Amino acid sequence: MKVEGVGTTGAAAPDGARTFLIRADASVQIGSGHVMRCLTLADELSARGHRCIFVSRNLPGDLINQTRLRGYEVFDLRPLVEGANCDLPAASFLYEAWLAGGWERDASETIEATRGLAIDWIVVDHYGIDRRWEEQLRRAHPHSGLMVIDDLADRHHAADVVLDQNLGRREEDYEGLIPTNSSVLAGLTYSLLRPEFAQHRKTSLSRKQQTENGVSRLLINLGGVDKDNFTEQLLVALETLTDVNESFTVDVVMGPTAPHLEAVQQTASKSPWRITVHAGTSKMAKIMSEADVAIGAGGGTSWERCCMGLPTIVAVLAENQRRLADKLEEAGVARRLDMDDLPASLTHAWRVIADDARRREMSQRAAQLVDGRGVERVSEVLLGSELLNE
Numbered sequence: 001m002k003v004e005g006v007g008t009t010g011a012a013a014p015d016g017a018r019t020f021l022i023r024a025d026a027s028v029q030i031g032s033g034h035v036m037r038c039l040t041l042a043d044e045l046s047a048r049g050h051r052c053i054f055v056s057r058n059l060p061g062d063l064i065n066q067t068r069l070r071g072y073e074v075f076d077l078r079p080l081v082e083g084a085n086c087d088l089p090a091a092s093f094l095y096e097a098w099l100a101g102g103w104e105r106d107a108s109e110t111i112e113a114t115r116g117l118a119i120d121w122i123v124v125d126h127y128g129i130d131r132r133w134e135e136q137l138r139r140a141h142p143h144s145g146l147m148v149i150d151d152l153a154d155r156h157h158a159a160d161v162v163l164d165q166n167l168g169r170r171e172e173d174y175e176g177l178i179p180t181n182s183s184v185l186a187g188l189t190y191s192l193l194r195p196e197f198a199q200h201r202k203t204s205l206s207r208k209q210q211t212e213n214g215v216s217r218l219l220i221n222l223g224g225v226d227k228d229n230f231t232e233q234l235l236v237a238l239e240t241l242t243d244v245n246e247s248f249t250v251d252v253v254m255g256p257t258a259p260h261l262e263a264v265q266q267t268a269s270k271s272p273w274r275i276t277v278h279a280g281t282s283k284m285a286k287i288m289s290e291a292d293v294a295i296g297a298g299g300g301t302s303w304e305r306c307c308m309g310l311p312t313i314v315a316v317l318a319e320n321q322r323r324l325a326d327k328l329e330e331a332g333v334a335r336r337l338d339m340d341d342l343p344a345s346l347t348h349a350w351r352v353i354a355d356d357a358r359r360r361e362m363s364q365r366a367a368q369l370v371d372g373r374g375v376e377r378v379s380e381v382l383l384g385s386e387l388l389n390e
Contacts, residue, residue: 018120018383019051021144023110025126027059030098032224032255033300034125035063037149037192039070041123044195044375046071048383053117055110057100061225061257066280075113077106094154095320099128107136114141121382124159125149127320134158147382149192152320153177163378165191165303167327167369185381191303191374196285198372204289204308208363211292214245214354219291219310221284221301222317224255230317230339232260234295235267235275237343241350249274251287256280293353295337298325306333306370311362313337313349333366 022042026035035056042052054072056064058079067074080101099106106129119141124134125148134146135158147161153173162174163185171184178184218238222230231252238250252268254261256279268275281287288294288308295313296305298321305312312334314325328334335352338345353359 017050018045019053019118020045020121020123020382021053021055021114021117021119021141022123023055023126023129024124025057025059025098025100026061026063026224027057028061028225028227028259030059030127031227031299032061032063032257034127034149035067036224037300038123038125039067039072040192040194040375041378042072043070044379045382048379050383053114055113057106059100061227061259063257066256075110077109077113095127095152096130097128099126099133103129103133104136107133110137111140117141119144121145121147123147123149127152131156131158145382151324157182161185161381163190163192165300165374166324167302167331183381185378188303188306188370189374190378191307191370191372192300192378193304193307193370193372193374194285195372195375197288197304197307200285200289201307201309201367201372204285204310205363205367207289208292208309208311209360211359212356214243214356215292215350215359216245216247216249217291217293218248218250219253219287219294219296220250221253221294222297222315223299223301225258226254226317227259228317229260229263230315231264232267233339233342234315234346235264235271237346239272240343241347243351243354244273250276251291252277253281253284253287254279292359297321298328302328302334303370303374306366307372309363309367311353311359311366313346313353315339331365331369333362333369 022038024034024038026032045052052072054067054074056074057077064074064076122137122144145160148157148159149163151166157178159178159182161183162178167188169186171186174184220234250273261279265277268277288310294305294310297317298314314328314334315337316322316325325336329336335349337349
């Protein structure tokens with residue numbers, strides 16, 4: 001697929017480098033996943049010699065400093081005063097309130113921050129943004145292409161490209177929501193995973209076909225924020241399991257800004273199991289490659305686990321994760337966990353996933369879904385390449 005006529009005029013530097021403007025937020029409410037997958041895309045584009053600039057709102061739990069430490073320019077939109085949302089009209093779609101201050105203010109501040117910049121592509125990853133914001137940015141940057149990263153297919157977009165990297169997603173799901181000449185990159189072929197997952201994939205898949213005698217190593221990762229502290233609940237529930245390996249160890253991965261990190265660390269220190277809490281690790285692929293099973297949220301890290309062939313007990317922590325969790329269970333790569341019914345639901349799921357033969361089958365099925373090259377394919381679309389079927 002080649003996207004014609006967008007992102008190729010008026011902004012390319014003389015040496016052929018292009019400029020990408022990425023609008024994404026992280027917060028205690030939103031989580032970290034949107035910014036993290038945009039950083040994965042930015043890393044790939046930067047490695048190819050292009051410039052990536054982020055626009056993010058100052059919010060509790062944001063990743064603005066972390067993004068800068070990764071070497072990226074960030075235009076940080078100023079925090080809102082208390083009560084700034086009180087005069088906004090009623091939300092017209094489910095997550096509109098996630099865009100602090102409303103779409104008109106956010107679009108205006110983004111345009112002002114980027115005034116004078118020659119931009120080839122605008123990349124938007126935000127459930128609170130729809131066609132109205134996008135049209136304003138397109139008028140301000142008329143030579144730019146626009147790609148939306150979405151998971152919901154629930155609102156209109158003024159995009160040249162829509163990326164929806166979810167299991168079972170089809171182009172038809174966006175009919176009537178985008179211009180007829182827009183392109184849709186649908187499905188796990190386009191999963192935005194860091195290169196480290198492809199690098200560790202072979203070792204991980206081999207290890208998971210050789211494991212015996214139940215689960216020796218468990219990974220718990222419920223997102224970078226886990227604002228409701230489900231991680232600590234799981235650590236307590238783990239103590240009720242009886243059929244665990246004698247060498248059972250647990251790796252807990254959380255974000256460095258997770259609000260309940262200290263509480264989790266304290267609970268882990270009192271556990272009968274050997275538990276290591278990793279805050280903001282850069283070695284997630286290695287940790288996944290060494291794990292037999294994961295307990296994880298039904299978000300974007302699902303595709304990392306699939307790439308590594310990691311059988312999962314998937315916890316639904318937000319309504320927008322329910323469809324994905326159902327799809328993962330239908331595909332035979334995960335078991336659902338009811339967080340409202342701990343520890344009984346954990347005991348039931350554990351009984352299934354602790355079986356060696358069942359676990360090896362789940363690993364094989366997961367590995368068939370994701371190959372780890374999605375970010376390359378998406379970059380090739382944005383850069384005008386047609387080499388998408390390798």
